[in-house]
Amino acid sequence: MSRKKPENLSFEEALSELESLVDRLEQGDISLEESLKSFERGIALTRNCQQALAKAEQKVSILSDKTLEAEP
Template identity: 80%
Template sequence: MPKKAPPANASAEPSFEQALSELESLVETLEQGDLSLEESLKSFERGVALTRTCQQALKEAEQKIQILTDQRLDAEPEPFDRDN
């Protein structure tokens, strides 16, 4: 039986909302304490990655807001490095 192809955006990072929702679900699951040690570690590792995704999205939003609310008359939008 042929394997299903992964969704087109499977390698892309989840949106902020998707990452936050998955993170909340992981926390609830971990708090229940029903997972094995190995499953708990995998969930924790995924949670760390999702936290970093959320933090990066919030940082980018903050940078955009700072650029848009700059009160200098000569202010121009500046590109920011997405990888920092």
């Protein structure tokens, strides 16, 4: 199964995959090479999630500012 690039995943998909990677790493039953690949993938997924959260925060801030400006 080919995996999507982190930037092509929704926030929820990236977070779910990240949680699965953490579970696998915590079990400790994968090779060092696989652990490093998983860690690298996890970093990319984390960055994707952080960017999605930053965009959402910016939208909320913009909407909040517009709401405050519209109030009499």
